[in-house]
Amino acid sequence: MSTPTCMSCRHWQAIVEPSEDGKGECFRHPPRIVGAVFSRIALLEGLSDADSSPDFMDRARATVWPVTFGGNRCGEWDTLVA
Amino acid sequence: MLIAALDARDGDTDIEDIDEREPDDPADPSYPEAYGAGKRIMVGQADLAREDDEQDDPLEANGDEEDGNRDEDDFVRHAANGPGCPIADPDVSVDDGDHSSGDRSYEEWHTLPGARRRAGHVTGKTGDGWAIDEDVEHDDNDSCAAADDDPSRLPSIAYGDGKPGDRDDDEPSLSWPLERYEVQSHPSSRDDVDLEEGAERLRPGVFGIDQTKLLVGEEGRPVTRRLLPGEVGYRATRRRP
Structure with missing residues (x-):
């Protein structure tokens, strides 16, 4: 049995080309708002005032799937479906 | 757009390229592109994380x-x-x-x-x-x-x-x-x-x-x-x- 890494997982999709060092997204779960991404966007959008609230586009931009490398692994690994 | 803002910090793109879209407009045709911006940030973070992993020295217990x-x-x-x-x-x-x-x-x-x-x-x-x-x-x-x-x-x-x-x-x-x-x-x-x-x-x-x-x-x-x-x-x- 091959090593259960992202590259061989049915939930993972390479962004460019599957490889140990290549990046891809994990679609095991729906996308979620990631705080760090949102912070970066808010920073770039200048949402520094207390009365500034994130709009739909800001939230959309920060809603992402996890990005991992092909050689990563986790407990949600599942076999590829032919 | 956001990517322009990110690139601008590296001096590649003019900051004026930042898009000013109306908020809360799901019908905005650029909506899928917005997801791409977040994805790009995530990819960048993954690169940085790996870079740090490769370059950090071993740590003592303290x-x-x-x-x-x-x-x-x-x-x-x-x-x-x-x-x-x-x-x-x-x-x-x-x-x-x-x-x-x-x-x-x-x-x-x-x-x-x-x-x-x-x-x-x-x-x-x-x-x-x-x-x-x-x-x-x-x-x-x-x-x-x-x-x-x-x-x-x-x-x-x-x-x-x-x-x-x-x-x-x-x-x-x-x-x-x-x-x-x-x-x-x-x-x-x-x-x-x-x-x-x-x-x-x-x-x-x-x-x-x-x-x-x-x-x-x-x-x-x-x-x-x-x-x-x-x-x-x-x-x-x-x-x-």
């Missing part, structure tokens, strides 16, 4: 790196930046003025003309620290005096022997490679301002620190808060071994 020096013991204090301040870079440290420490040569660094300079010595952490390393001199600047007397405005730097809050008479300060950045009040409102060669206009609200750069202000200290319109920051490049 969190110190096993490289035979004490520099990295003198971590920056995060709590001294004041309300709303972002996290400072923990790799910035103060040493005892030994220029031979680390892998940088003293001559590599420059002193910013007109910047506030005070006696002291600050160095980046050996190997993977910020590129700030220089002995500096006193330079009177009354406008900074009030800030000096206000402990809440002190930068989150360990002083003296490196213990947080332990200050020597010689106050450390910073110097940096000369990259000058002006924070605009509006992307298009300050085009009449001539910037120095290599300068880049930043948007107000940009934090002083991002993943690869450290901004320092006119006072010669790290900017650990959002810059305000009209403020000028200077970007110190994080060096790699």
Whole structure:
């Protein structure tokens, strides 16, 4: 049995080309708002005032799937479906 | 759009390219593209994480790196930046003025003309620290005096022997490679301002620190808060071994 890494997982999709060092997204779960991404966007959008609230586009931009490398692994690994 | 803003921080794209879309409009045809922006950030973060994994030295049980020096013991204090301040870079440290420490040569660094300079010595952490390393001199600047007397405005730097809050008479300060950045009040409102060669206009609200750069202000200290319109920051490049 091959090593259960992202590259061989049915939930993972390479962004460019599957490889140990290549990046891809994990679609095991729906996308979620990631705080760090949102912070970066808010920073770039200048949402520094207390009365500034994130709009739909800001939230959309920060809603992402996890990005991992092909050689990563986790407990949600599942076999590829032919 | 957002990507333009990200690229602009590296000097590749003009900041005016930032898109101003109407909020809360799911019918916006650019909606799928918006997801791409977040994805791109995630990809960038993944690259940085791997880069850090590959370059960090092994750690001792106390969190110190096993490289035979004490520099990295003198971590920056995060709590001294004041309300709303972002996290400072923990790799910035103060040493005892030994220029031979680390892998940088003293001559590599420059002193910013007109910047506030005070006696002291600050160095980046050996190997993977910020590129700030220089002995500096006193330079009177009354406008900074009030800030000096206000402990809440002190930068989150360990002083003296490196213990947080332990200050020597010689106050450390910073110097940096000369990259000058002006924070605009509006992307298009300050085009009449001539910037120095290599300068880049930043948007107000940009934090002083991002993943690869450290901004320092006119006072010669790290900017650990959002810059305000009209403020000028200077970007110190994080060096790699």
